[in-house]
Amino acid sequence: MLGYALNHLVNNLSVKYMPSDRLSSTLFALSDPTRRGILARLATGNATVGELAKPYDMSLAAVSKHLKVLETAGLISRGRESQWRPCHLEAAPLRDVFEWLEGYRRFWDRSLDSLADYLKVMQRRAPRK
């Protein structure tokens, strides 16, 4: 488990570090609950704008804006050939960002575990500074 976490961190710190603009655009795209809902729906299969709009109390235009954000971030692609342009989930950038986030979180998780231990050491020393 630890070995896995370390590999993960090393990968994340070197090769797998995404260009910052890509990371940012993916994080931004994921920052909205509606967009996450849309991605979750698309994980079960392709869907049209109308189908994606159904669970939400918003206009097709508003949903289309969300789709534009997701498309710009490379998280979805849309059919060109048909009038309904069904949306398709592109999982690779999502996996990248999850991997990156996991690595980031593990880094701080480990660091803060160590900090908690180290604070105890400092407390024991504290009386004599």
Place this chain on the structure above:
Amino acid sequence: MTTAIDTGSPSEPIIVITRIFDAARQLVWRAITDPKHVSQWYGGQGFTNPVCEMDVRPGGLWRHIMQAPNGAQFTINCVFVEVVEPERLVWRTVKDEKRQPAPPAAVHTITLEEYGKQTKWTLVARFDSLEDRDITARMGFGAMIGQGLERMAEYLKAL
């Protein structure tokens, strides 16, 4: 460790990490601002920090080299932005243009709050490069990273 959801509505992506420590705030502050202490915990178990030089004042540099258990070294250069003892420390990672692809630059803000005899740590990381995306300007959505992502990860596993 919790990765909390931010319920505000910043137009930037942020990551929030919170933790409660069984220690006085002043002690936690010393542990995160004195390089002699930082080098003892930064990176976690198995990691060492052969270089840790901190000039803790606005504009001051934090030069850091972290070494992984496999010997790989990582240079992390930061600039302190705000220093409010003992409650707030803000630094910005300096983009290393020599490294391609460059790691994402971020502004990190640590806030320390007193919780009785404990101290609550909140780290907020804000990532750069959104300002040049006009889409952001047009759509000022709140940024939330956390449980929502974990749920998404579950969905992804099913793909």
